Amino acid sequence: MVRFMDKDSRSDVPLGRRSPMATTRVMVADRNVITRVGIRSILERNSGMAVVAEATTYEAVIDGVDEHGPDVLIIDLDLGDDTTRGLKLCEEIADRYPGTKILVLANTLSEMIVVEALRRGANGYMCKDEVKADELGKGVKAVQDGDTVLGRGVGSLVARGLGSTRGVHEHLTDRELDVIRAVAKGLSNKQIAHEIYVSESTVKFHLQNASKKLNAHRRAEIVHRASAAGLL
Amino acid sequence: MVRFMDKDSRSDVPLGRRSPMATTRVMVADRNVITRVGIRSILERNSGMAVVAEATTYEAVIDGVDEHGPDVLIIDLDLGDDTTRGLKLCEEIADRYPGTKILVLANTLSEMIVVEALRRGANGYMCKDEVKADELGKGVKAVQDGDTVLGRGVGSLVARGLGSTRGVHEHLTDRELDVIRAVAKGLSNKQIAHEIYVSESTVKFHLQNASKKLNAHRRAEIVHRASAAGLL
DNA sequence: TAAACACCTAGCCAAATGGCTAGGTGGGCG
DNA sequence: CGCCCACCTAGCCATTTGGCTAGGTGTTTA
Incomplete structure (x- = not known):
């Protein structure tokens, strides 16, 4: 199931479906302290989740996932000077740690990046500037459940893109x-x-x-x- | 006094100089919820400051400053589709509300923007991706004290720029x-x-x-x- | 093995660009 | 009142570009 979060589709997200005692263990990868603290606050206070690890570099992400085996990895693809590396990282995590779901939380919204990320194993894609506080927790829960989540604006973007060009997965060499x-x-x-x-x-x-x-x-x-x- | 925050210059920031009871009242303007929550957490937990207002649009910034008269306004210049408007806003706030100090907290680091912001009345400029958690609180205190604060990376950038070209303040029409x-x-x-x-x-x-x-x-x-x- | 892909090279030609000089207007400010 | 500034226009010419066709290699993969 793919969940779009445009407009008022939030109402269709089933809450309380999961065992109430199973705390979701989240890892956050973002070079920005403010963002890390923000995500932690939102998730821990409002959604009863636990942020068990943080990372600020590509290397640290692998180590963190390996060590803590989080249920969900929230990651900003841009952890250095090369976004492409973030995409490769997605692929590697999805490959080696299928138990960890990946929710990309990006600064910028580019159709190409979204498609690439999903193609390489990301389970969700949200845009920092668009996401509302409650959506973040819901998004995490949804990807943990195995759904694919596309945040506000992202869904329509991808849908539009898929309609226009056949391939779209054309990435630059x-x-x-x-x-x-x-x-x-x-x-x-x-x-x-x-x-x-x-x-x-x-x-x-x-x-x-x-x-x-x-x-x-x-x-x-x-x-x-x-x-x-x-x-x- | 201008404080540079490159390298290990943090040690020269005098703490506890101010009356310990005068809580700094801060307003945060940023379109990103995560960032707002993050700043609030960092400031309120570690530095004993109070975030008295938030804003997500250019209009709301003026209203908020007018209504709450914060000591410091932390603002991301990019509150919409036009960064130029953020610069104009700086000028207006500095002009009409001299009691409110302005600390720009930007996503991107561009010499031109930094210089422009300072020229138009901003009291400090920090980069989200560079700033450390403790620096944020110190930066806020410093601008409140009337100092000009340049975050990590920003100081050297501006210094380099000032040396290279004479004018630099050449802004695009x-x-x-x-x-x-x-x-x-x-x-x-x-x-x-x-x-x-x-x-x-x-x-x-x-x-x-x-x-x-x-x-x-x-x-x-x-x-x-x-x-x-x-x-x- | 054949296909698919990234990569490399050549030549053609109309159109676009960059870099210049040399003018013009109207508004704002000392 | 001049002066500066943003804005507008014209023409020149060498260079760059966009868009094309038509080849080549080596590696990976179905």
Whole structure:
């Protein structure tokens, strides 16, 4: 079952279905102290859950999950300078620790990232700026129950995306990202070619492919979209 | 006095200097519930301060300050779709309510925004992702005391910036921002000209000026910088 | 093994861009 | 009153770009 949390769909979330004594054990991964404290407060006070571990780096997430085996991992994919690594982390956790459900709590809302995260094993995706206090606890409970949760705004975004393009799961390759990052620095194709030791043609090739994947037609737009997706 | 919070300079913050009974009254403006709860927890539990009001929109900030007259306003400049409005808000608060000190707590760290905020009356600038739990309370106390506080990373950034370019306070005009936002959408100069009802020459003119101010040489770089500064 | 994929290269051409000079207007401020 | 500033326009020209077609390699995977 997939739960959308747009509008007033909150009423359909069945509360008290689970054994009331089984405290949900949560782990929080976010580089931001304020956010960690906030999540802890909300979860422990209002939902009777226990935050058993925290992490601020990609490495610490693995260690924490391994050591504490939480029921749910709330994670911000951006734990360093590379969101892509957060996605890989999702995959690894989902793979090695199937008992731990993953709820992504992101700063930015990008269709591409959402789809990628879900594809790689995340059980839910919510946006920090959109989520209401009570929704957080409900979201955690839902993913623990095995549901897929899409927070406010996320659901409609994905639905819209799925309708428009067939694949959508088209993610940028490493090389394409290299080129995009260079473009963001204001380099010309020639300069980029020189920087990454390939011909100018190759740079253009990667850029063309990236354009199609991001549905952009100008390098400025590519940079904008990549930036909005937290990719650079 | 300006306090930098890089490295281990925390030891030089004089604690207990103020009357121990005068509880600091704080107002928090941030669209993100988690952040609001987090700040409240940190401040009330560890520093004995009181969060007397919260706000999630630009309008509500003014109302809250007017009604509660907090000692310190902790604000995220990005309360909507336009960070520029947050800057104007700073100016207005500093102007009309000099009794309320302003501590900006930003998501992103951009030299331009920092300088602009301070120029318009903010008393401190900290970055959410960099700040440590204890620094938040100390920062609030410091701005209340009339000091200017620059959080970890912010101080060095500004110092570096001040040394490099003479002016730096060069901020983008409204029109330049219009054009940059259009560029980010992937429009050509011709399309932009049509969209904002000016000639193509004018679009190029604004872009050239923006290039100089942002020290960029290609539109992709302009978009990147503006994006990093939270301007689009 | 064949397909799929990331990656690399070449050339073509119209269109867009960057970098400049050289003008114009109206509003605000010392 | 000048002066600065945001804003608007024009033209020039070398360079860059977008979009295309048409190849090539090596690795992974069904």
